[in-house]
Amino acid sequence: MEEYAVILVYSTTHALRIEKLLGERGLECKLIPVPRHLSSDCGICVRLRRADLEAARAVIEQAGIEHEGMYPL
Amino acid sequence: MKPAAEVIYFDNAATSWPKPPGVAAAMTDFLERVGANPGRSGHRLSIAAARIVFRTREQIAALFNLPDPTRVIFGANVTEALNLALHGLLKPGDHVITSGMEHNSVMRPLRALERRGVELTVVPCAGDGSLDAAQVAAAIRPHTVLVVLNHASNVCGTILPVAEVGEIVRARGLLLLVDAAQTAGALPIDMQAEKIDLLAFTGHKSLYGPTGTGGLALGERVDIRRLDSLKQGGTGSRSEREEQPEFLPDKYECGTPNVTGLAGLSAALDWLQERGVASLRAHEMALCERLLNGLQDIPGVTVYGPRAASRQTATVSFNLAGLQPSEVGLRLDEEFGILCRVGLHCAPAAHRTLGTFPTGTVRFGLGAFNTPEQVEAALRAVAALARGH
């Protein structure tokens, strides 16, 4: 089974920016509701393959987008 | 009432009409097929709604050459955006400079701030509404923090030298706020090249979107720690905290946004991009040129402003000797089906500059959907009124 990770963000706008940036670099991702065990907030987060996490981190940090944390699922 | 096809709508400076094909459909589509609250819930329809808002943000950022779309703050109209910028930036003891051609959506917040200890200098404009950038430079004091200018007059179309002022403002370490109500979509705007730090825009005029849309675009020199929010409330983000988030755009955007309106604005921006701001400008300049020349050929007509299509937007103000603007407006509507706006156009300062206060003027605001035939029909109508028919 595919192993996933999630990137928690502060707002939907950030999630959509990240989705776009990752998409442009061929890193597949999906916006999903934040898993309950990770946060009590009601918003969405970015789910991606765990194997892509480090590449994604570099892209996000280079773009200067703040995020709340990255967690394996 | 005459059917839409039979009226000549010359009130585009108030709000553009008709809207491009696709605008109403996008709004209907949102209501019928999406409908959800963006950024509040995590389900697919909520995400679909958030995508509409985000895409519109990107379109606006691209239109004004702003690299970071999160620095586009949506609101109800340019008035709200101007209030956010002015009330958010100016503190008692600060000095702010504006021009003698402003709309009340700039002048009224400034007068309110003046009562709270903000110092205001209104730099006078020439009789055609034009502004000498050197006079702005001369008005700068040690405690000046902001210059606020309209990009073009809503009364007579005069384009103010924002890029030139931007140069001066940046050299002195101040901020430039531009009221682009009359120009966003009508003239090319590049916030970086023209050194505009804050650009306030409205969606329903030359961007051809629906009413109830607009916003403030923040250039990178604007330190958001120094720009207070106008309102506080729910954002769907950081819900565990009772303080307003400090990040963009949530610091300034709270409450459920006008997604229906933004869906329409997004479709309008697609249309605008397809048609091209430069080609729409060429179309409007040609109409404006003919209107200006035709009006000036009619005995008894006085035209205000630059009277040169290249130095103004396609908004033209005039008066007819011996007739009140209100009477001209009524007769144009009732007898000729020509819809325009008369009076002071929410801009008493501008009318003082033009020498048309308190009577005002008759204003023809042309737009993308007006035609040369309509301009000719309007010229015949004005000529008939001028002859006393």
Ligand SMILES: Cc1ncc(COP(=O)(O)O)c(C=O)c1O
């Ligand atoms: C120069 C200018 N500023 C501000 C406004 C206010 O626009 P809105 O009513 O969309 O806030 C207008 C139009 O009415 C305008 O022409």
